[in-house]
Amino acid sequence: MEPGDKPAIASLDLAELHQCVHCGLCLNQCPTYRATGLEPESPRGRIHLVQAAADGRIELSERFKEHIYLCLLCRACESACPSGVQYGRIAETAREHIGPPGSPMAQAILHFVFTQLLPFPNRLKLAFALLRLYQRSGLQKLLRPLLPQKLRDMDAMLPAMAKKFFQPEANVLPAIGPRRARVAMLNGCVMPLMFGEVNAATVRVLRLNGCEVIFPMRQICCGALNTHNGENVAAKQMARRNIDAFLEAEVDAIVVNAAGCGAAMKEYDYLLRDDAEYAEKAKRFSNLVKDAGEFLADLGLVGAMTPVNMTVTYQDPCHLAHGQKIRRQPRQLLQAIPGVKLVEMEGSDRCCGSAGIYNITHPVMSQHLLKEKMQSVSATHTDAVVAPNPGCMLQLRYGAQTYGPNVTVYHLMDLLDRAYGDDDAETK
Numbered sequence: 001m002e003p004g005d006k007p008a009i010a011s012l013d014l015a016e017l018h019q020c021v022h023c024g025l026c027l028n029q030c031p032t033y034r035a036t037g038l039e040p041e042s043p044r045g046r047i048h049l050v051q052a053a054a055d056g057r058i059e060l061s062e063r064f065k066e067h068i069y070l071c072l073l074c075r076a077c078e079s080a081c082p083s084g085v086q087y088g089r090i091a092e093t094a095r096e097h098i099g100p101p102g103s104p105m106a107q108a109i110l111h112f113v114f115t116q117l118l119p120f121p122n123r124l125k126l127a128f129a130l131l132r133l134y135q136r137s138g139l140q141k142l143l144r145p146l147l148p149q150k151l152r153d154m155d156a157m158l159p160a161m162a163k164k165f166f167q168p169e170a171n172v173l174p175a176i177g178p179r180r181a182r183v184a185m186l187n188g189c190v191m192p193l194m195f196g197e198v199n200a201a202t203v204r205v206l207r208l209n210g211c212e213v214i215f216p217m218r219q220i221c222c223g224a225l226n227t228h229n230g231e232n233v234a235a236k237q238m239a240r241r242n243i244d245a246f247l248e249a250e251v252d253a254i255v256v257n258a259a260g261c262g263a264a265m266k267e268y269d270y271l272l273r274d275d276a277e278y279a280e281k282a283k284r285f286s287n288l289v290k291d292a293g294e295f296l297a298d299l300g301l302v303g304a305m306t307p308v309n310m311t312v313t314y315q316d317p318c319h320l321a322h323g324q325k326i327r328r329q330p331r332q333l334l335q336a337i338p339g340v341k342l343v344e345m346e347g348s349d350r351c352c353g354s355a356g357i358y359n360i361t362h363p364v365m366s367q368h369l370l371k372e373k374m375q376s377v378s379a380t381h382t383d384a385v386v387a388p389n390p391g392c393m394l395q396l397r398y399g400a401q402t403y404g405p406n407v408t409v410y411h412l413m414d415l416l417d418r419a420y421g422d423d424d425a426e427t428k
Contacts, residue, residue, distance in 0.1 A: 008056025014093060017054070019085045020047050026077035026087075031351050031369055032070050040067045043077035043087045050094050060098050068094050069101040070362060072355035072369075073228055074318035079325075079349070088323070089270065095230035101361050110357075114231040118189055118221045119238050125165060128193040132161035154360055157398050159194060166196030173203060173213040180210030181299060184251040186242075186265070188258055188390075189221035195390050201417035202257045202292055208303050208420050209296060213255075218245035222256075224264035225356050227271065239268045240278055243285045254285070257292040257413055259389035260356065263323035265289045291320060293388055293412050297329035305419035307339030312410070313380040314342060315373075315396065316349035317389035330388060330412050337419045345376045352387075354395035370395060374403040388412040 007013035026043040027033050033042035040049060049067055052058045068091060075088045100110040117124050134140055135158070144155050168187070175181075183206060191199050206213050223238035242265070246254050256262035266289045272282040290298075314334065320326045327349070334342050353359055353369030373396070377385055385396050388411050396409045 007054045009054050012054035016086050016090050017051050019083045026080050029076040029080040065098045072351050072358050074351040075322035079322045096232045100229050114226045115234045162196050166192035166199045168215045171215050175210045175212045176207045181252045182212045183253045183255045184214040184246050184249045186256045198411045202413040205416045214249045216245040216249050222261040222264045224260045228356050243281050253290045254288045255292050255295050259317035259320035262291045263319035293330040294326050297332050306421045308419050309339040311341045311382045312384045312386050313345045313382045315387040317392050318351050321349040343380045343382050345380045352395045354391035370399045371403050374399040378405040384408045386410050
């Protein structure tokens with residue numbers, strides 16, 4: 001395109017595209033480029049493709065869509081980029097134009113999930129209750145051998161559903177001891193249904209550290225999966241609802257224990273930048289959002305802890321290390337737990353291949369990355385992996401079962417909760 005020409009797709013002609021100087025320092029940080037060695041599967045290559053589409057030199061074809069969706073949106077390239085290119089915004093904007101991945105049937109299913117399940121907590125809870133019935137009634141064992149291979153693989157990745165879903169005891173839970181902060185907590189969509197014990201542990205640890213914990217009643221899913229898969233209309237609706245619900249609570253911080261959710265909520269200000277009514281409120285909201293580990297490390301732990309004698313390694317969730325630039329605080333908290341020995345793994349901030357629903361939509365690449373990750377875990381000779389993000393936890397548990405080593409996967413809040421023990425029945 002010559003200077004002065006108007007782009008063919010103006011909304012794709014992003015400022016971030018023009019920050020890229022094509023130096024290539026992102027290449028070897030990109031999981032898909034390292035696996036394929038192909039330029040179109042690198043951040044730099046995809047930036048070229050989006051710019052070409054914006055200029056009208058190429059069409060938004062199926063091939064274009066494949067290149068854009070093979071990206072995991074891990075944002076490791078952003079950590080490596082000397083020009084500060086925010087590649088995630090480029091990819092998410094492109095996905096908004098091309099819609100969800102997969103066949104027309106897969107797209108229809110994903111659109112239903114993104115617009116008719118995730119924004120409605122009761123519908124999602126019903127869906128997971130049916131899934132629990134499927135697992136516990138014996139239907140799973142009966143039907144799994146009859147499923148097509150792709151569905152059988154997906155079924156094998158399902159964790160066992162908990163007997164009970166997490167439900168906070170009250171919408172306002174007082175601090176244990178002198179109050180040091182008033183915080184609101186994101187319950188999340190998947191967390192209370194699949195990792196309810198982590199939410200419960202997070203509440204206990206926060207309260208024991210002097211936090212009054214609020215669960216705003218009208219909160220819903222953060223919308224991260226919607227944004228990552230081109231469903232921005234629904235994502236914006238969900239963001240507006242969360243902003244209203246959480247700002248009403250008038251808290252010192254909004255605490256999130258899932259890295260992907262935290263990254264998305266810290267970027268509500270960007271998502272709603274053109275919304276005259278919500279742009280300013282979104283900025284206030286995003287400034288309040290804190291990862292649970294980030295918040296507790298900055299607040300400072302109080303209270304006696306008992307030893308948790310364990311050697312662990314730490315997996316940096318992509319949306320924590322690259323998306324939120326949080327690396328020090330989780331390690332600081334782990335090292336504060338008596339008895340815990342932290343052994344770093346090679347490439348701890350490389351994606352494990354989970355990436356939201358990527359392990360379902362792109363199983364071959366996902367398994368390649370998972371196998372590589374489990375080799376790194378194995379080399380540490382540790383008892384456990386700590387990964388404060390539900391997607392990483394699911395993926396690593398599946399990786400341990402499939403490739404080894406035989407390690408247990410914990411959320412950071414699990415180990416802190418264990419260290420604080422169960423002496424105080426009031427906190428349970």
